[in-house]
Amino acid sequence: DAKTTQPPSMDCAEGRAANLPCNHSTISGNEYVYWYRQIHSQGPQYIIHGLKNNETNEMASLIITEDRKSSTLILPHATLRDTAVYYCIASTGANNLFFGTGTRLTVIP
Amino acid sequence: EPEVTQTPSHQVTQMGQEVILRCVPISNHLYFYWYRQILGQKVEFLVSFYNNEISEKSEIFDDQFSVERPDGSNFTLKIRSTKLEDSAMYFCASSLEEWDTQYFGPGTRLTVL
Numbered sequence: 001d002a003k004t005t006q007p008p009s010m011d012c013a014e015g016r017a018a019n020l021p022c023n024h025s026t027i028s029g030n031e032y033v034y035w036y037r038q039i040h041s042q043g044p045q046y047i048i049h050g051l052k053n054n055e056t057n058e059m060a061s062l063i064i065t066e067d068r069k070s071s072t073l074i075l076p077h078a079t080l081r082d083t084a085v086y087y088c089i090a091s092t093g094a095n096n097l098f099f100g101t102g103t104r105l106t107v108i109p
Numbered sequence: 110e111p112e113v114t115q116t117p118s119h120q121v122t123q124m125g126q127e128v129i130l131r132c133v134p135i136s137n138h139l140y141f142y143w144y145r146q147i148l149g150q151k152v153e154f155l156v157s158f159y160n161n162e163i164s165e166k167s168e169i170f171d172d173q174f175s176v177e178r179p180d181g182s183n184f185t186l187k188i189r190s191t192k193l194e195d196s197a198m199y200f201c202a203s204s205l206e207e208w209d210t211q212y213f214g215p216g217t218r219l220t221v222l
Contacts (some may be wrong), residue, residue, distance in 0.1 A: 034210070043113075043200045043213035044152060067174060086150075097144075097211060099152035 002027040002090035009104045012082075018075040020103050022088030025069040032066060035073045036099075037084040044087065044099070072106050078107045098106065113133045113214035115201050121220045122191055130186045130217045132201030141184045142202040142211060143176065157182065159207070189219045190219065205212070 005023040012018040012075045023034065032051050038042040048055055048062045050071075061074040075082055087102040114133045122128050134141050143155040156166040158176050175187045184203075188195055200220050202211040 041146070041198050041216065043215045045173050046212055049210060092208065096154040096157070096167070098154070101151060
């Protein structure tokens with residue numbers, strides 16, 4: 001699976017959009033971009049994934065650049081409950097998910 | 110919404126003892142996984158399981174570890190003789206198909222004394 005690079009931490013004001021970037025310049029054609037988050041020591045929570053097209057669900061939007069070398073997860077209206085570590089993972093989805101160190105997002109009141 | 114469940118939430122054991130961690134995957138899922146997270150460290154893959162066989166395992170998953178699907182609903186991780194360094198959160202996950210999204214349980218905190 002391709003390696004991903006994320007900033008170690010970010011802050012976001014409550015109610016504002018949180019934009020979390022991820023670089024995956026070595027991603028291969030059959031690898032999806034997955035986003036998970038982990039609140040404290042709870043189990044990783046699936047957020048969204050995509051291959052080429054932008055995706056949106058009830059939790060977030062995923063914007064993938066045309067060359068697929070980077071992506072941005074957007075939480076449109078961040079709340080205090082969105083404070084968590086966010087992981088960007090490039091994977092075919094089969095078997096092993098490789099979790100890096102992620103981005104610690106702190107939503108500030 | 111269906112979810113993965115794990116029991117117990119916290120297990121304390123003495124070094125050298127055997128422990129069994131239990132998971133109930135989402136009911137129609139066919140692929141099952143164990144991951145662990147040592148305090149303050151990354152989530153690490155241990156093993157994947159399909160059709161009553163291990164399909165992939167990491168170098169962490171040595172002979173002290175085993176997995177089993179003893180019935181139609183449970184998926185277990187056994188550590189034969191626990192060591193202090195086995196203390197960690199253990200997460201079970203499941204997916205419908207091999208290429209499908211993995212959904213994680215809440216974890217079991219294992220403390221080895």
